[in-house]
Amino acid sequence: MALGARALSEAAGAAGHPDVLTWSTVFLSAAQAGPVSVHAELLREGRSVSTGQVRLVQEGPDGPVERARLTAVLGDAPVALEPAHRAPGPPSMPPPEECVPARRDGSPLASAIALLDRLDIRVDPATAGFAMGRPTGRGVLRAWVRMADGREPDVAMLPFAVDCLMPVAFDLGVAGWAPTLELSGQVLGRPASGWLRVAMHADVVAGSFYVEDADVWDSTGRLVARSRQLAGIRVPAEGLVAPVDGPADRPADRPAG
CATH class of the missing domain: 2.40.160.210 (Acyl-CoA thioesterase, double hotdog domain)
Known part of the structure; x- marks a missing residue:
């Protein structure tokens, strides 16, 4: 997910939307250790947010196999997410x-x-x-x-x-x-x-x-x-x-x- 989100961030950076704000990932098959191809596509460039999808593909014994597909909405985090008005506090934990x-x-x-x-x-x-x-x-x-x-x-x-x-x-x-x-x-x-x-x-x-x-x-x-x-x-x-x-x-x- 982080690899796909990074690819979409780079694709949307020129539009001023370098940060993933929300994402959804479907895992289609079990990834294996080794190289992966990342196919990022911007679906829409807006004024405040952009939307994109990314496919993560690996070579299998019978050809390319899609491992995961991620869709995301991207924006500028410091602009879109400030200030923090309400949120739960962290749980108490030992250091x-x-x-x-x-x-x-x-x-x-x-x-x-x-x-x-x-x-x-x-x-x-x-x-x-x-x-x-x-x-x-x-x-x-x-x-x-x-x-x-x-x-x-x-x-x-x-x-x-x-x-x-x-x-x-x-x-x-x-x-x-x-x-x-x-x-x-x-x-x-x-x-x-x-x-x-x-x-x-x-x-x-x-x-x-x-x-x-x-x-x-x-x-x-x-x-x-x-x-x-x-x-x-x-x-x-x-x-x-x-x-x-x-x-x-x-x-x-x-x-x-």
């Missing part, structure tokens, strides 16, 4: 140095997740029980996130940030397979430098699908992105883990600032 680092050497499951090489993730201990075989059943994950190479967050990173953690299904007691079918997100501000605070939750499971929501705050406590996705889940025969008692899972709405 990053007191949270649980997510590393590839942390577990056999994590060893195969190459994405962890790109990120510095510190999971809130209150939501890290899944890593020790003790999921809470509340369907909540919270973590601090930043790029491992020290690059500061920007608007183009936000489509990455909303889906960079392990699936919330892990906290429901379902590890492993959780493919995203569709994800829609909104950029709500240009992030300040420093850690991003990501909170994800899933309170709906229906058959072989579940809904996963994500909120992202920057280092100043401003909500800068939000998303919702429909993903697959394989509920075991014994069902989901029963929720344990715990603090409120979502922050209460409050005026921004």
Whole structure:
């Protein structure tokens, strides 16, 4: 998603709309490690916003295979998203140095997740029980996130940030397979430098699908992105883990600032 959003941002930059404001992505097939072709197209150039789509394609054994298609509305974030009038505040979390680092050497499951090489993730201990075989059943994950190479967050990173953690299904007691079918997100501000605070939750499971929501705050406590996705889940025969008692899972709405 971030790769596609970056391509559309470059295509719409000449029109004065360098930032993705909202996007929707349909995942058509499983991407493989290797080269990808990015085909960006502007569908409309307006005065305040532009609209575009991008196709991400890889070569398969029988020819090109489309992996994902993203449509987006683009604008100028500092103009379109200021000031912030109202937004929920960030959840209370221990500082990053007191949270649980997510590393590839942390577990056999994590060893195969190459994405962890790109990120510095510190999971809130209150939501890290899944890593020790003790999921809470509340369907909540919270973590601090930043790029491992020290690059500061920007608007183009936000489509990455909303889906960079392990699936919330892990906290429901379902590890492993959780493919995203569709994800829609909104950029709500240009992030300040420093850690991003990501909170994800899933309170709906229906058959072989579940809904996963994500909120992202920057280092100043401003909500800068939000998303919702429909993903697959394989509920075991014994069902989901029963929720344990715990603090409120979502922050209460409050005026921004």
